[in-house]
Amino acid sequence: MHVSYGVPLAPLTTLGIGGPASSLAELHDPAEFPEFVREMRHSPTPPVCLGKGSNVLVGDRGCDLPVLRIATRGIRIMGAMDDGRVLVEVQAGHSLWELVTELIDEGLVGMEMLAGIPGTTGATPVQNVGAYGQEVSDTLRSLEVWDWKLGRRAVLDANACALGHRTSVFKKSRRWTVLSLLFALCRDELSTPVTYRSVADELDVPLGSRVPPAEAAEAVLTVRRRKGMVLDSGEPDRRSTGSVFFSPEVGDPMATKLRRLGAPVSRFPDGSTRVSASWLIRQAGFGLNAPLTHGVRISSVHYTLVADDGASAAGFREAVGIVLRQVLHRTGVLLTPEIDFIGE
Template structure:
């Protein structure tokens, strides 16, 4: 494990925004984690550290971060075998890239993650906001996580129920109490994917919604759809400084649902039982067009209704853009958006 002082955090995030870290450690070997705990105890004055994975869902403050920052870069996937109920257990190190895990599971003939193809970031970050896309989410397959509990000062194992997984949330969201070290998933062995539940993916595959296809084909179709939206890292040079979806698709009331459907808004039921309207549709409805400038160095993407950073962007200007979109959507539609970015730093 190497520790660096005063390193800029911007290059470690997909927005390429943010000031320096007072202390930055990169963990490549899980066996070195106790050294980081000791380093933190000596330098953090009792403050828990910030954990950084792929940096694809964070906005680092312009002043940087005075508490220790841990970049989780551990890798490894172990297929442990059948658990006896038709599912196969898979143990994954927290720093393992999610897109690589999806590729591995599809190649092994395991389904349950094929619709998550192309999502950036580390596997350890996925329970934090219960990452999901195109009908699948981490809650569908997560069995347990192994984590360091900074409050208790020891390693703990939390089962999926204890993780409090909901729509883009969990007990880990907004908390630095735990650092996730490894995760255990249960996947099913099948040559065919889960039923294709989204029209855009079905159209890419030229099949009807609800059909099952080879898992590799489903993953490729999801990747193609994500690329068209500029939601795959390094695919589009113009819109590459992004955090993907800046806002959650908000839950709406029965009265709002009726009015939104009269406007042909995409209103759908979600796995947690909530009814939500597309955040992208709300942003467009509020008058923000593609490439629309919102704040200094920050604009709407040229491919999708989300925010991206350009030259001159700062954490302050990106936060200003988030606030501007939030208030304009509320004013024009009566619906309140919630940012899903993790804001870290001083």
């Protein structure tokens, strides 16, 4: 296992912001993980785990804790379950985008709407990654993890992970390091039903339609590109974390009020009623491409925050606060950041 010291973390994140790691270990071979565990035996705290850095903001002074970058790769198609679903084992460092493509090539459906989401597969349960009508909780069956509290490997059933709207038992805890994941998917020639209007419009089909999975994934990619949310596209708005804020939960009276204003208010799989954070940002008076702090602005194509040259972690956090306060003042709805903060 390769260990480096004083490594800049900014290039390892999609925001491109932040200082160095005091130590950075990179795990490419799962067989080397016990070596890392031995190296950590004198550390008072578990490591900070990093995949592709697509949902993190690293502090300007960096991170004093050991950082483990999970870069393991590989998928294994396993046998079918009694209900016909096919089990697929995936290493934690495997690219989610590549996994979606590989599953489509295998004729397996259930994750095609996650096309274009950056990051590693192992990071997806942390905030129950989801988009355009699908969530990781729909197909996740179990995870193999290292439990730093008990000092041993364990298998966690998906039901034990408390997967909710962009949250889980992993979200605010470093107790577990995800090593591999087991998904259960259906073999089918058609996708799961298209439930998002923008994707249905791109496909020119009614809501609820099922289409070839590759066509569904391509439509999702087109919609994401229009929002500047395909990070390999070379677009000027690509330095982002995707959604900076959770879609906030609202009660019935507020939901009724927001619907009257034309807000996209939806019922989520966890039973909560939530409103689009990007709609709230626009409603609060922020314009596309509007500057917030030095090097940080609203995207030119979507109501989220992006970084430019000269951005700092302190400036990004200040920009988050500016948006949060103005949205609360103008709409009465409190936003909550979903970014994971590393370091001071």
